[in-house]
Amino acid sequence: MSAARYGMVIDLDRCTGCGSCMVACASENNIPALPQATARTGLTPMLVRRVSNSKQGSERREAFFPIMCMHCEHETPCVKVCPQQAVEVDKATGVVMQMPQRCLGCRYCMTACPYHARYFNWWDPSWPAGMEKSLNPGVSSRMRGVVEKCNLCHARLHSAMEKAAAGKREIDAADYIPACVEACPTGAIQFGNLADANDPVTKESKSPESFRLLARLGTEPKVYYKSKEAWVRALAEPNAAPASEVQHG
Amino acid sequence: MFPGIDGFHWTLGHILFLSLFFLVVLTIFITVASAAWRTSRDFKTHNAADLCWKSDFAELPVSDRRCRHELAGRVMSRTCDNAFDCRHCGKYSQFAVLPVTGHVSRLGIEYSPDRYYHRGHTWLEPSDYGTVKVGLDELATHLVGRPDSVQLPGIGQEIDLNQTAWRMKKNGKEVLVRAPIEGKVIGVGGPEQGWFLKIQPRLDPANPATFRHLLRGAEVHGWFSRELERLQLQLRAPNSPAALADGGVLVPDLMNAVPEADWDTVLADTFLEA
Amino acid sequence: MASTVLTDRRWIARGEERTSLSRFLLWLTPWTVLLAIGVYAAALCLWYGLNQTNMDNRFAFGLWIFLDLGIIALGAGAFFTGFLVYILKRSELKPILNTAVVVGFICYSGAVAILMIDVGQPLRAWFTFWHPNTHSMLTEVTFCISCYLLVLSLEYLPILFRNRQLRKVPSLFVFERQLHMLVPVLAAIGTLLSFFHQGSLGGLYGVLRGRPFAFRTGILIWPSTFFLFILSAIASGPSFLMLVTATVEKVTGRRLVPQDVFRRLAFISGLLLAIYVAAKSIDTLVWLNVTSPSAGFAPWQFYAHKPFGTPILFGEIVLFGLLPASLLLYRKTANHQGLLLTAAAMACSGILLNRFVLTVQTLALPTLPFDEFLSYMPSWQEIASFGGVIAYGVIVYSLSYRYLPLFGSKGDASHVSGN
Numbered sequence: 036m037s038a039a040r041y042g043m044v045i046d047l048d049r050c051t052g053c054g055s056c057m058v059a060c061a062s063e064n065n066i067p068a069l070p071q072a073t074a075r076t077g078l079t080p081m082l083v084r085r086v087s088n089s090k091q092g093s094e095r096r097e098a099f100f101p102i103m104c105m106h107c108e109h110e111t112p113c114v115k116v117c118p119q120q121a122v123e124v125d126k127a128t129g130v131v132m133q134m135p136q137r138c139l140g141c142r143y144c145m146t147a148c149p150y151h152a153r154y155f156n157w158w159d160p161s162w163p164a165g166m167e168k169s170l171n172p173g174v175s176s177r178m179r180g181v182v183e184k185c186n187l188c189h190a191r192l193h194s195a196m197e198k199a200a201a202g203k204r205e206i207d208a209a210d211y212i213p214a215c216v217e218a219c220p221t222g223a224i225q226f227g228n229l230a231d232a233n234d235p236v237t238k239e240s241k242s243p244e245s246f247r248l249l250a251r252l253g254t255e256p257k258v259y260y261k262s263k264e265a266w267v268r269a270l271a272e273p274n275a276a277p278a279s280e281v282q283h284g
Numbered sequence: 285m286f287p288g289i290d291g292f293h294w295t296l297g298h299i300l301f302l303s304l305f306f307l308v309v310l311t312i313f314i315t316v317a318s319a320a321w322r323t324s325r326d327f328k329t330h331n332a333a334d335l336c337w338k339s340d341f342a343e344l345p346v347s348d349r350r351c352r353h354e355l356a357g358r359v360m361s362r363t364c365d366n367a368f369d370c371r372h373c374g375k376y377s378q379f380a381v382l383p384v385t386g387h388v389s390r391l392g393i394e395y396s397p398d399r400y401y402h403r404g405h406t407w408l409e410p411s412d413y414g415t416v417k418v419g420l421d422e423l424a425t426h427l428v429g430r431p432d433s434v435q436l437p438g439i440g441q442e443i444d445l446n447q448t449a450w451r452m453k454k455n456g457k458e459v460l461v462r463a464p465i466e467g468k469v470i471g472v473g474g475p476e477q478g479w480f481l482k483i484q485p486r487l488d489p490a491n492p493a494t495f496r497h498l499l500r501g502a503e504v505h506g507w508f509s510r511e512l513e514r515l516q517l518q519l520r521a522p523n524s525p526a527a528l529a530d531g532g533v534l535v536p537d538l539m540n541a542v543p544e545a546d547w548d549t550v551l552a553d554t555f556l557e558a
Numbered sequence: 559m560a561s562t563v564l565t566d567r568r569w570i571a572r573g574e575e576r577t578s579l580s581r582f583l584l585w586l587t588p589w590t591v592l593l594a595i596g597v598y599a600a601a602l603c604l605w606y607g608l609n610q611t612n613m614d615n616r617f618a619f620g621l622w623i624f625l626d627l628g629i630i631a632l633g634a635g636a637f638f639t640g641f642l643v644y645i646l647k648r649s650e651l652k653p654i655l656n657t658a659v660v661v662g663f664i665c666y667s668g669a670v671a672i673l674m675i676d677v678g679q680p681l682r683a684w685f686t687f688w689h690p691n692t693h694s695m696l697t698e699v700t701f702c703i704s705c706y707l708l709v710l711s712l713e714y715l716p717i718l719f720r721n722r723q724l725r726k727v728p729s730l731f732v733f734e735r736q737l738h739m740l741v742p743v744l745a746a747i748g749t750l751l752s753f754f755h756q757g758s759l760g761g762l763y764g765v766l767r768g769r770p771f772a773f774r775t776g777i778l779i780w781p782s783t784f785f786l787f788i789l790s791a792i793a794s795g796p797s798f799l800m801l802v803t804a805t806v807e808k809v810t811g812r813r814l815v816p817q818d819v820f821r822r823l824a825f826i827s828g829l830l831l832a833i834y835v836a837a838k839s840i841d842t843l844v845w846l847n848v849t850s851p852s853a854g855f856a857p858w859q860f861y862a863h864k865p866f867g868t869p870i871l872f873g874e875i876v877l878f879g880l881l882p883a884s885l886l887l888y889r890k891t892a893n894h895q896g897l898l899l900t901a902a903a904m905a906c907s908g909i910l911l912n913r914f915v916l917t918v919q920t921l922a923l924p925t926l927p928f929d930e931f932l933s934y935m936p937s938w939q940e941i942a943s944f945g946g947v948i949a950y951g952v953i954v955y956s957l958s959y960r961y962l963p964l965f966g967s968k969g970d971a972s973h974v975s976g977n
Binding site for chain 1: 683856
């Protein structure tokens with residue numbers, strides 16, 4: 036099987052900020068239900084951020100940005116800095132794999148990530164009584180003191196690979212769909228193999244309306260965003276017209 | 285990371301980094317191992333004792349390092365620069381021929397002209413069988429009195445010159461008595477017997493150089509005289525002026541007679557503790 | 559009758575005057591309390607997890623990392639003095655050598671202790687040795703600091719074995735003598751290791767492509783912060799030694815080193831600080847005009863957030879950089895102890911400010927266009943743990959001063975008068 040480069044294109048014009056992707060991600064990845072967590076200490080491998088163009092009145096515009104690990108390809112910041120190689124770029128899939136079992140919890144990778152896509156387990160995982168029945172058996176939970184992030188639903192990739200091996204064929208795109216992609220009601224999140232020129236996601240990523248956040252840092256993220264709105268596209272660069280985040284309550 | 289683990293491959297970075305690291309660790313290890321090996325070799329060759337004593341000697345106050353020839357009145361003033369090792373002192377023969385001068389005053393304390401005396405306040409008495417007897421000298425006995433406990437070496441144990449021969453405890457203070465000669469312990473005594481150790485010297489007792497480093501005869505007088513001066517100043521009552529009494533007899537068991545004195549310093553000066 | 563006053567006189571070197579045991583214990587008491595509180599705070603963090611701190615996903619590094627970097631920079635006096643004395647044969651600095659080793663040992667052991675609490679899984683610390691990532695500066699830091707702590711312990715052992723009672727154990731004493739003969743090897747290794755880890759600590763931030771505030775280009779794989787950290791560390795190390803020695807002199811009320819030592823330390827510190835200021839100015843200009851804009855970040859963005867405005871940059875380079883450097887280099891400063899120590903303190907503050915800027919300010923600043931500027935206040939557990947390290951340092955130093963020959967031999971003191 037030739038190497039894939041799994042990536043995404045997220046259509047911001049379609050994102051309603053419903054948060055289904057966040058819920059699906061939490062559910063798929065057995066994210067603990069921690070009532071004591073705050074906005075800055077919570078575990079949200081998929082996080083929808085609400086931004087505006089900082090104007091008021093009739094000129095105000097807002098949009099929603101689903102932020103997760105960008106699975107950077109070049110000089111991947113977190114991979115370069117981890118002292119014990121607890122994260123690596125999987126050559127077969129392009130996915131940046133985090134290994135919580137090897138993580139020391141030094142949090143250097145969190146400092147390195149410009150997208151703030153990495154999250155630390157500040158507490159041991161716990162769920163309210165009864166909720167453990169809803170956990171995903173394919174994904175192991177992480178203890179406190181280790182870093183985690185989106186790994187493009189690796190359990191689902193494994194299932195797809197098992198099916199492919201059993202059927203002695205390549206992975207079927209229909210078999211491997213990350214939870215957020217599956218859950219999105221508007222289809223704003225599209226997932227595909229950027230190494231495949233025929234993949235619709237690859238074509239979308241090349242559209243003039245597509246951009247990547249902080250592309251000039253040179254990390255080659257594989258998550259693209261797309262919008263017809265110029266002010267949203269301008270958010271690719273930090274020197275753009277002022278944008279601000281709208282705080283949720 | 286290691287060969288055999290999934291996905292590992294050697295790069296130049298690995299080789300450089302790991303070789304540098306292991307080189308550093310190896311150097312540290314060799315340094316420590318080398319020091320340890322040399323230490324054990326020092327002990328086997330009895331060089332260790334020499335090292336310890338030379339280092340201790342350098343830490344002694346100047347007043348404790350007076351050359352024996354000054355004490356004997358052969359020279360006006362001289363500080364020993366050879367750790368009392370008269371056996372190997374270049375100047376020894378030069379000074380030894382000079383006459384002994386000094387007071388003939390009564391010391392108030394006895395010493396024996398037949399014995400050799402070590403600066404650590406032990407006496408040494410050769411016997412006819414080529415062995416020697418070692419005891420605590422009269423001044424030290426008056427100082428310490430009857431020790432509360434004595435820790436003697438075992439029969440057959442090797443002791444080194446200027447290293448610890450035996451330990452004594454008195455009033456909570458511990459004294460390590462330095463050995464006047466190197467050799468093998470063949471007998472142990474105690475305060476009751478009047479002697480502490482019988483030793484088979486490592487060097488030939490018939491050779492005069494073997495006991496050259498020890499004081500004898502009139503030299504002892506000069507040395508004891510200085511020691512008594514020191515003791516009188518150190519043991520006087522605080523705030524009283526310095527006075528040197530002449531004549532009289534030294535009070536026995538000074539540690540109990542003058543308990544408030546700075547015994548730490550007195551004992552250290554007397555038994556040449558660094 | 560034996561004296562009933564409790565005394566530890568037999569542990570104190572002959573000829574040395576030390577305060578009474580009861581006064582010494584009184585001195586140790588508040589530090590012991592501080593240490594106990596610190597240990598308790600650390601135990602809380604180890605037991606309950608890092609949620610005991612106020613660090614979060616955006617402020618992944620906080621007070622502890624800043625203080626770790628600061629302590630290690632200030633402790634650089636140990637390796638640098640060893641380098642000067644044993645490799646460059648500047649024997650005029652010998653009087654300060656032992657105290658430098660103790661200060662270095664305290665700084666590094668304290669830093670390692672804090673690091674063990676700072677990581678989420680301390681028991682996995684050995685993973686870095688088993689799965690090292692040769693691209694990561696942190697791997698380099700881990701290896702070098704572990705080795706260097708070992709070297710410092712080996713350099714501290716001889717000082718420990720020269721204690722009055724310990725030196726009576728012949729095996730320890732002879733081992734100490736033999737080790738002492740090989741100390742130039744340890745000093746050379748220490749210099750090599752320190753060069754690398756001081757630099758790598760700077761490299762930690764200089765390689766962060768994702769943090770354009772900290773990111774720097776440099777020579778081959780080493781960003782300019784690698785070299786700037788080495789320079790600033792060896793500039794602040796001698797100043798810190800001066801401060802420590804002067805403090806000890808003040809507390810004990812006696813002159814411990816010749817004034818010439820202060821003069822020389824001031825010169826070394828001033829010269830290195832001046833070179834550092836020049837290098838940093840050039841580096842800042844390059845960063846402002848080339849590095850940062852090429853990542854898409856205009857430098858004014860970084861200084862637009864109060865209270866981290868351009869005064870901090872001014873403070874780092876001029877107020878706590880150029881000014882103390884000039885004072886330390888100016889010959890007459892050494893004649894006024896107060897001025898000298900103020901200059902030394904300012905130099906150390908400048909280096910601490912630099913460490914703060916790179917650890918805390920870097921994380922506070924936004925990277926994504928819709929990020930906001932964040933603030934963070936350490937929790938009491940973080941502050942207390944660090945207070946515990948300071949207390950540990952004071953206690954270890956006090957014990958070393960009391961029982962070990964830190965400041966040269968006293969073989970010439972006379973005891974006849976019984977003083």
